[in-house]
Amino acid sequence: MTQPSVAIVGAAETTKMGKVPELSQTGLHADAALNAMADCVLTVADIDGVATAGHDVAEIIQYLGITPTWYDGTSVGGCSFITLVRHSAAAIAMGLCKTVLITHGESGRSNNRNHRPIFPSMQQQEFEAIYGPLFPPSRFTLPVLRKMKDDGLTEEQLAMVAVVQREWASHHPRATARDPLTVDEVLNSKMIAWPFRKLMCCLVSDGGGALILTSAERAKDFPTKPVYLRGMGGESVEGPMISQMESFSSSKAFRVSGKMAFDSAGITHADVDHLMVYDAFAHLPVYGLEDLGFVAPGEGGAFIAEGHTRLGGKLPLNTNGGGLSYMHSGMYGMFALQEGVRQMRGISPAQVEDAKLSVVHGVGGMFSAAATVVLTNQDSW
Amino acid sequence: MSDRQVPTIYPETQFYWDGAKEGKLLLQRCKKTGEVYYPPRPFCPGTGSRDIEIFEASGKGRLYSYVINQMPAPGYEPPFVVAVVMLEEGVKMLTNIVGCPPDPAALELDMPLELTFEMRGDVAVPQFKPAGDAT
Numbered sequence: 192m193t194q195p196s197v198a199i200v201g202a203a204e205t206t207k208m209g210k211v212p213e214l215s216q217t218g219l220h221a222d223a224a225l226n227a228m229a230d231c232v233l234t235v236a237d238i239d240g241v242a243t244a245g246h247d248v249a250e251i252i253q254y255l256g257i258t259p260t261w262y263d264g265t266s267v268g269g270c271s272f273i274t275l276v277r278h279s280a281a282a283i284a285m286g287l288c289k290t291v292l293i294t295h296g297e298s299g300r301s302n303n304r305n306h307r308p309i310f311p312s313m314q315q316q317e318f319e320a321i322y323g324p325l326f327p328p329s330r331f332t333l334p335v336l337r338k339m340k341d342d343g344l345t346e347e348q349l350a351m352v353a354v355v356q357r358e359w360a361s362h363h364p365r366a367t368a369r370d371p372l373t374v375d376e377v378l379n380s381k382m383i384a385w386p387f388r389k390l391m392c393c394l395v396s397d398g399g400g401a402l403i404l405t406s407a408e409r410a411k412d413f414p415t416k417p418v419y420l421r422g423m424g425g426e427s428v429e430g431p432m433i434s435q436m437e438s439f440s441s442s443k444a445f446r447v448s449g450k451m452a453f454d455s456a457g458i459t460h461a462d463v464d465h466l467m468v469y470d471a472f473a474h475l476p477v478y479g480l481e482d483l484g485f486v487a488p489g490e491g492g493a494f495i496a497e498g499h500t501r502l503g504g505k506l507p508l509n510t511n512g513g514g515l516s517y518m519h520s521g522m523y524g525m526f527a528l529q530e531g532v533r534q535m536r537g538i539s540p541a542q543v544e545d546a547k548l549s550v551v552h553g554v555g556g557m558f559s560a561a562a563t564v565v566l567t568n569q570d571s572w
Numbered sequence: 573m574s575d576r577q578v579p580t581i582y583p584e585t586q587f588y589w590d591g592a593k594e595g596k597l598l599l600q601r602c603k604k605t606g607e608v609y610y611p612p613r614p615f616c617p618g619t620g621s622r623d624i625e626i627f628e629a630s631g632k633g634r635l636y637s638y639v640i641n642q643m644p645a646p647g648y649e650p651p652f653v654v655a656v657v658m659l660e661e662g663v664k665m666l667t668n669i670v671g672c673p674p675d676p677a678a679l680e681l682d683m684p685l686e687l688t689f690e691m692r693g694d695v696a697v698p699q700f701k702p703a704g705d706a707t
Contacts, residue, residue: 296666317579318611319666319695323645332654333666337637340681385651385676432654434613434666439637492676 193457197243198410199566201231202418202532205296207397208518209367210471211348211405216304219296219399220251223231227292227401227455231413238403240288242279243270243309244572245522251294256488258367261288267428268309268555269469269522272402273562276528277424279404289405296399297520303397309556310523312431313342319432324521328392329384334439335474336386340460341440348492350377352374352473353390353515362502364542367394368516393519400525402532407570416568418535420520421458421548424564425451425539431559440489442554444561445482447550452563453484457572460485463535466506467527471511476500479552480508483563502541510541522535524553524562535568576647578695587626588612592696597629597687598662610663631687633657633700636664640674657685657700671701 205211205219206262214222220243228234229423240261241252248264250290261282265274272295278290324330338344354374359367372390380390412415426448429436437443453459460483468479479492486508494500500508511517511530518526531551533539552563581589585596586609601608602616603623615622628664645652653669670688672678684703689696 215666313582314579314611317581317585321577321579322666322668323576323641323648324639324666325645325654326575327640329643330638333654334637336639336681337656382642384642384654385653387639432663433668435610437673439656466578553682 194571195407195421195535195567197210197283197404197528198407198417198419198521199402200410200413200415200417200530201227201233201401201405202525202529202531203230205398206401209364209396210567211298211397212301212303214244214303214397215379216298217250217254219298219397220246220294221254221296223296223399223401224255225293227403231403232416233403238290238292238339240279240282240289240291242275242293244275245295245297257289261291261536266309266502267560268559269471270526270553270555270562272553273424273551273553273564274426276402276404276420276564277426277562280420280423283404283406289409291404292411293402293404294399295520295525297485297522297523298397299519299521300397301396301456308449313454315431319434327557328387330433330474331420332384332387332474333433334436337439338474339386339436343489344474344492346378347374348477348496348552349386349391349473350374351496352470352476352569353377355495356470356509356513357516358501359510359541360516363511364540366512366517367396368512387472393471393514393523394516396518396520398518398520400529402528404510407445410496416536417570418532418566418568419570420450421567421572422455424455424562425449426560426562427451428560430462431556434558436558442478442482442558442561444558445478445552445554448561449483452550452565456565458548458565462548463506463550465510465531465543465549466508467531467549467551468509469514470509471519471523471554473515473523474510475554483550483552507543510539524555527551527553535566575617578692584614585612591628592689592698593694595689595696597631597698598626599629599659599663600626608661608663610665613614626632630660632703633659633665633685635669635679635683635685637681638669639680640676651655653679653698669701670699696707
């Protein structure tokens with residue numbers, strides 16, 4: 192029998208999401224942090240570890256009035272919050288701190304901020320950016336035509352990713368885009384970067400979220416239902432130059448991180464009741480399903496198009512609607528975690544019945560980094 | 573075209589841009605293993621060895637993947653092609669495809685490409701065009 196060592200005891204998103212022009216990015220972090228503390232009835236005096244990404248962790252600490260004994264500002268893109276969950280778990284397990292607050296806030300839409308969330312890469316600027324792929328829709332999508340030719344992935348299958356996720360979003364009152372969508376609507380939406388159209392690209396939102404982690408032993412004293420980490424998760428990096436990906440049909444960072452998380456948790460794919468795969472664009476869930484090993488290479492598009500990730504399907508995927516329909520602040524990984532926590536608490540508006548185990552996997556940058564955690568509501572296994 | 577971004581050149585990459593000005597695409601390879609790598613750095617990322625050499629690439633490659641970009645970029649008139657070329661030497665390189673319409677019908681994956689250069693001020697930027705194209 193294995194007992195968990197660390198649990199998520201507090202989880203909340205910002206009070207408002209989508210368009211929040213009345214808050215600065217720092218303010219979004221704070222709003223999410225205060226909501227997460229309220230969720231588990233803690234105050235700033237109870238927090239001794241702070242982690243964030245895409246924003247100076249020192250500013251968040253000072254703004255909230257915390258005196259930490261541990262902090263982490265690892266920032267490798269939108270999966271950083273998933274990375275920070277495992278870093279926090281390691282810190283708690285090593286006794287570096289007892290109660291960690293992980294915050295995300297991003298003024299992605301209103302741009303009430305003074306910096307971009309990811310460090311610019313010198314080589315990416317010198318050897319890629321000069322050719323004009325300055326925005327994620329024309330950079331993150333670069334490998335996809337190769338995958339379509341090599342693996343038979345189709346435009347219709349990519350469109351189905353957006354359609355299925357919109358179905359999930361329709362259950363979530365807080366989702367930005369909730370109206371039903373058809374494949375034709377996706378394929379007739381505005382061209383952004385062939386073969387990608389607008390409805391295959393994520394939303395651009397303001398918002399944030401926060402998590403509070405502590406030891407599994409202490410978690411039992413909290414009023415919230417503990418969501419335990421099963422194993423220590425996984426993380427990896429391939430690098431910020433998308434042209435240098437080893438394979439255009441598969442992410443090395445996804446494969447390394449995913450395998451690490453599954454091995455550490457001691458689970459098989461059949462154990463997974465619920466899956467979140469960070470979807471900045473419609474191809475990411477396809478890569479995620481394949482690179483995490485849920486389907487064979489080249490079968491991810493068909494798996495989604497056949498309906499297996501829908502409500503009632505065998506592998507509910509991105510049940511909040513994802514970055515395509517729920518919200519996408521820029522570093523969306525925090526929202527994938529929030530839905531994983533809701534599912535394990537049993538309170539998602541699109542609740543997967545009797546779900547006991549959730550895998551949350553994220554991408555950082557544009558296939559630059561990856562992180563994966565396994566969440567469960569079971570206190571032993 | 574003069575508004576297009578010019579690279580910030582660092583000491584380790586100066587040779588590459590000097591070569592481009594002379595109409596050459598310069599790559600590097602490990603003298604231990606023969607591994608060719610890109611982008612430039614003064615050691616082989618495969619072995620960590622600093623024992624490397626610079627050589628001139630053939631300038632031939634094939635279209636590996638691309639997008640037809642509708643998003644703005646300084647000096648570019650959308651739509652334009654952002655592509656990855658697989659060079660004959662076995663390394664991938666991000667570039668533009670010029671000398672052909674930005675249309676999927678004209679851009680077949682694996683079509684042969686050849687090197688060309690675009691002047692941005694006094695910086696020569698390597699690009700690719702369909703092989704055998706007179707332009």
